[in-house]
Structure formats: structure tokens, C-alpha cells
Amino acid sequence: MAVQKQTYKIVLVGDGGTGKTTFIKKILDGIFITEYNATCGADVSLVNFSTNYGIDLTFEVWDTAGQELKSKLSDAYYIGAHAAMIFYDVTSSITYTNFPHWQRRIVDVCFGETQIPIILCGNKVDCSNRKVKEKMIARTLKSGNLMYTEISAKTNYNFEMPFLALARKLTGKDDLTFVSNLNLKPADLPIDPKSVEDSNKFMQELAAVSENINLQDDEDFL
Template identity: 30%
Template sequence: MDILWQYQFRIILLGDSTVGKSSLLKRFTDGIYSDVADPTVGVDFYARSIDIEPGVKIKLQLWDTAGQERFRSITTSYYRNSVGGLLVFDLTNRKTFDHVREWHREVSEHILPHHMVYILIGHKSDLSRDRKVTRDEAEQLAAELGIRYVETSAKCNSNVERAFELLTRDIYELMKMGEISTRDGWDGVKSGLTAKVLYPAEEEAEREKSCNC
């Protein structure tokens, strides 16, 4: 039986083929890493839950998309039903970094008039000698896109947990502010059987102060 969750977020991983999206997901969901990975065909599915704060469990539906152009018509159908996206590039492959804007633009256009919460991921940080993209360049791109930037390594298990948790927290905070909410016909965010009534942080603090229980 699945552990009760308050909310379910659908997250999609985006980026060129071979940047390591599948490796990130397997490390995050199963705690394993393999140097050999078969290319993703179409879309693969993963799941894991995170305790985002006391009494609030978020179930993450994680969709691993194929980076090859021939699968693009399949993967675009998943954009609209996702609330968050990890834009992943390979720190040792300049071309994958140059393509981040294209991925961001393509997804953003497909989900209009709605928006997606993104985080930029520079992957394979363990291969520092082969690095082709500087941290400053990546941080500048992230700033231009208005999103966070995190460098990860599935091989060394560096910042993998942090990347997914940051994105989850950003979505959750936007829900508290009323900028994201569940809506009919959309699977990006779903409420569980024990959904919590959300309040902005300031209002939550005031409610706790006034509580006599």
C-alpha cells in the first residue's frame, strides 16, 4: 500500500541525449548508479516521495524524456501535464549547454498560458578535468532564465537529492502563495486524501501564534 501523501507533483527531465537524465533519476529513486545505461526510448517513469515539512509528504512522479529529435513528438505531450522541469546539460559537452535555451523555449511554448517551475542542472560535475562549461556561464544562463542552478554528479551522488528537493520546495512555496493550484484536466499537481490547507508563510506563522491547542 502506498504511503499517504498530501500532494503529487509531476516532474519532467529535459535535455539532450547522454546528459545523464536517467542516471540522475536512478540515483534519486533507487540509490544506484551504473556506468552503462540504455538510451531512453520515448518516456520512462519513476516515483519517490519527499517529506517537505512536518506532516507534508509530496509524491513525485518523475518522467524521463528521450533527448533524440525523433522522439520529440512523443515527449511534447507530457510537457503540459508537468508542474516542474529539470533542464539538464552535460558539463563536459558544450553543445548540450547551448541547447538549454531551445529546450526551455520549446516547453514554455507548449504549456502556454500556464508556466512550469524549472531548475538548471549541470551534470557530471565529477569529470572536472573534462569540463567545458564554467560555473559562471551556467549561473549567468540560470539568472537570465530566472531559475536556480545546481551542479550534480549521479556517479558520486553529489547534490542529486538537493536538486530534486529544491525544485519540490519551490513548487510547494508557489502553491502556498496561490500561484500554483490543482485544476481539472491537469495532472501537474494532484491532492491526496490528506491534503493540507496551505497558507503563505507569514499567515502560517500568525496562525501558529494564535493557536491555543
């Protein structure tokens, strides 16, 4: 049976300094199809995955190339996007506070008859001074119909999770897995086991807080 190929445009946004470019440039075999597109202010690269369904996925990942520091990105950056990753720095509350700005831009330009999937990525979990609390994220996820994951671009921790979450949404296959690993640059530093433990604990607490919020909302409705 012939391999099915699917291509999706993914916009990568978030405040400057949240690790977006570090994240995407970690892929050694990524194909950079434009070093810089001055029209819409973006670096674009192709990231490929093979899956257990015999589907080869290609993500066209559009990185802001630092333009978020200079001016509002043009609509051309967002038009035609199938999904989005929004990065924030778990050690910087302001980068999380600014998250709604990026979400609104995606919604304003990209949402037509259907909503495109969006995943919120908490980067820099290798750092210990976390500033953003579980309840803040839980409220955001509930109000925005979002997915959430935590990563460390420097250590390559959970690197494929944003791609995997979006791939499952875009294909409609909840049990889809990647059967080929990305060829990544070596980690800048090893992930501290304590950081992994703390991130896992945070995700568990986030799930519990989210459940409590859902129960409270149900009670308010009743």
C-alpha cells in the first residue's frame, strides 16, 4: 500500500526569548525552505515524521524570526495555518500573561468554519524558578479549548510532544505515534532528573486542578 503524505502549516508564536527558534533549530535534518521571508517576517522549515498509520507527515513550521520584537506580524504569517504552537517561558510570568495576545491573533486570522488546534508549550522546565501556577493554566486551557505540554528546548526534553499532540488532532487519530525519531542536535545540557520529576508533578497537579474547575463549573450551572 502506498504511503500517504500529508502536509500542514504550523505557526510558532510567543514572546521573544521563550525559546521558539532554539526549539526548531535543534532539528539537524530539518529542511529550511526560506532563511527569511521578509514579506511576512518568518523563517520556514520542514519537519518530517513517519507514523504507525503509514502516513508521512510534513510540518511546515513558521518561526517569527524575531519579528515579534519589532512590530505586529502581518496576516500573511498566519493565513493558511492548520495549527499553532504558542510558547511561553515557565520562569517568566509576563510571557504567560502575553499569551492571550497571540491566541487572539490566531483566532482573528485563522479561524473560519472550524477552529485550528493550538498547543500551549511551557518551555525551560530545566530551570527551577517556575513562576506560572497550575490554576492559571487550567483556567486558560478551559476557556480556550487548548492543549498543553511542557518541554525543554535546551535539553531536548519532551521535544516531539508538541508535534505529536498536533498530529493526533490534525489526523483525528488519538493513538497515532511517530515511528521515526528526529535527528536532533545534542542537548546543550542534560536534563536534571529533578526537573523531570517536577514537570511530571506539575502536569499531574494541573490535571487535578482542571478537574476541580470542571466540577465547580458544573455545580454553578446546576
